[in-house]
Every structure is written in C-alpha cells, then in structure tokens.
Amino acid sequence: MRGQIKMFETIAVLIVFFILLFAGITFYFTSQTSAVQKERTEAQNQYAYQLALRALNLPELDCSFLVTQRDNCVDAFKLNVFSTLLSEQQTLEQYFPEFGYSTIKITPIFPSGSTKILYDNTPLEVNSNLTNKNPILIYNPLLDTYSFGVIEVNVYA
C-alpha cells in the first residue's frame, strides 16, 4: 500500500512537471513567432523605404540644379512625363528590376492636389502588402516653388 502511494506521488509530480514544461514551451514559441513576424514586417518596411529612396534619386525624377541635387525632392514636370512613360507596359518592364512588384504614388498635400501614380506593377496573386509613406518636396520649375507632398510605396509579396 505504501509503495503504491509513493508511486502515485511520483506520477503526480511528473504530471505537474510536464504541464509546466509544455506551458513554458508554448509561451516560448508564441513569443518567438511574434518576434519573427515583427522582424519580417520591419524588413518589408525598410525595403519599401529603400524603393522610395531609389525613386527619389532617379535622374528621371530628381530636382537637380547644375551639379547639385536637392534631397527628398521630385520635379513635377519630370514626374508627369515619367509617369506617362511608365504607364506603357514595355517601359514598366524595363523598370521592374528597380521597383519590382510595387505601386508608387505621389500626392501633393500643401497646396493640395490630385494623386499621381508613378509606377504600378501589382502581381496576380497578392499574399501580403506593406505601405511606406514619407513626406517629400514637389518642385514646380515653372513657378520655382516647392509643394509639400507624400510618396507612398506599396510593396507586394
């Protein structure tokens, strides 16, 4: 009888031990999954920002005066012409290595204006997408003025 009680006691201790072990493992893996997810989103966000910088530094768009280039600025005239060119399939394919599957839009905020779609290449099947928005200057060479605008990059995966 005494031996049986001892055996039950050992089994009970083992059950409690395994419950605690499984609770610990579950907690650990849940926190790890959320950390991985967070890092993935962060990486995607950085890639979207990289695309925005790539677009802003293209000679086809930048605000350059003689040899100097103004940071974080797009030329409104160049933007009009370049977005018209990028609406053609052949030109869109040429810029695929630069922008991949993404959509790039530019919207004037002050003074307000209509949104211009610079590049739009959406895959047939979209698993996830992430948007990165950044303020930019939009230069009007005719008036020699700068408007406050936003560049929006939507990256598809």
Added chain:
Amino acid sequence: MRKAQTEIFGLVIIVILLALGLLFTVLVLTNQQPTISTKESIQARTYLSTLLGTTVMECSKQSVRQLLENCMDSSYSGGQYVGASSCLDGVSTCEKAKTIITNTLTNTFGSWGYTYEFSIPDNDVLKTLNASNGQCPSERERGSWKIVKTGRSATLTLDLC
C-alpha cells in the same frame, strides 16, 4: 510529531514562500515607472526638412523656414504676434506657419494613424506653434531639426508613436 505531518508542514512552508515570492514579483513589476524610450525617426526628420523647404505662395514665395525665422523676431502677447510680418492675405507669418504645420501634420501622420507631438521648446514665440493630436505614452520616435538666424536658434522636434 509523526513523519507525514512534518512533510505536510514542510510543503505548506514551501507553498507560502512561493506565494510570497510571486506576490513580491507582481508588486515590483506593477509599481515600475514607465521609462520613456526615444528612437531616431527618419520619417519625422524627413517631415521637418520637407516642411521647412515648402514654399508659401501667399507669403511672396517665402519658405516655411523663412516664415519661422521672421516669426522668431516677433513677440507674443495677448494672443497676438507683435512685430511679425504679414503675408499677402493679411495673415501674420507666425499664424501662417502654424496653419501649414497643423494642415500637413493632420494630412500625414494624423491620417496615417500616428499620435504626433510637434514642439519648438527652446523659443518663446515659436513655442506657440506647438501642435499635437494626443500624448505619446512611453515609447516614441523622434526627429529634430535646428534653425539658426543671427545668433538665435530654435529646434523643431517631432515625436511619433
């Protein structure tokens, strides 16, 4: 005292000690003051540089930076900016800058779901241009930009969370 009683007594002591330890941990964790952590934000800094470079048509094509520099030379009393220049529409440079700051913040970070706190803490007049749509609790991302004009300076700060 029998052996079984002694064992139970020992177990009870262990359980009490564990409960006390747990209670202590919970009390320490809940009483901790929230520490304010600040990270550098490219987005906030980009906003400030873009804002300062924006041209204001109604103010003879002056940039927001020039409006702020002009505003720094004025004084603020009784809700009025004394000594600040007026734009073509009769609005003072300070009020015009405030309108643009509020407008651009509302249409960018405000509409993107951020809580923002824009402030110019080190200048008495420009301090009146502060704008926010709430308060950041503990974690925030910050961008700052300094403007200098003939010995006077002001630091524009934008906190996002």
